[in-house]
Amino acid sequence: MSLEALYQDIIIDHYKNPRGRGLLEFPLGTAFHVNPTCGDEVNLQVAAAADGGLLIGYEGTGCSISQASASVLYELVQGRQVTEAENIRRAFVELMHSQGHGEPDEAVLGDGIAFVGVAKYPARIKCALLPWMAFQDAEIKGGLMLETNSDGE
Numbered sequence: 001m002s003l004e005a006l007y008q009d010i011i012i013d014h015y016k017n018p019r020g021r022g023l024l025e026f027p028l029g030t031a032f033h034v035n036p037t038c039g040d041e042v043n044l045q046v047a048a049a050a051d052g053g054l055l056i057g058y059e060g061t062g063c064s065i066s067q068a069s070a071s072v073l074y075e076l077v078q079g080r081q082v083t084e085a086e087n088i089r090r091a092f093v094e095l096m097h098s099q100g101h102g103e104p105d106e107a108v109l110g111d112g113i114a115f116v117g118v119a120k121y122p123a124r125i126k127c128a129l130l131p132w133m134a135f136q137d138a139e140i141k142g143g144l145m146l147e148t149n150s151d152g153e
């Protein structure tokens, strides 16, 4: 099996078996983002546990890439501190802007490395980034991150 096929399988697995999908009972911040060019929708919520670890809730509809990306986001940032989650988010955004030449660090991005090939297709990059943009927005709305930290992605 080629690496590309393996990565495709990882994305399809997250699409078919989304991790942690569902909404939070008491969200601090909620952001609903749409990708009109593909018809993807993601509603993403954040809250903080007593130890400061992030709690993530999400729902969405759309293509396999957008929905798998939300599942990967949950897997990567649920329970993390905000600063850790921000490092992961930035690494993912950087990967999506690598035009397919990125060398993603699996220790940081986990199954997120499977999206390296997606970065070769400009039309699909927005699909992959949609939940991550909603995540950042939800953090800002929830007062977990200052808007000045936004890098506009």
Ligand code: ZN
Binding pocket: 035, 038, 039, 040, 062, 063, 064, 065, 066, 127
């Ligand atoms: Zn899409």
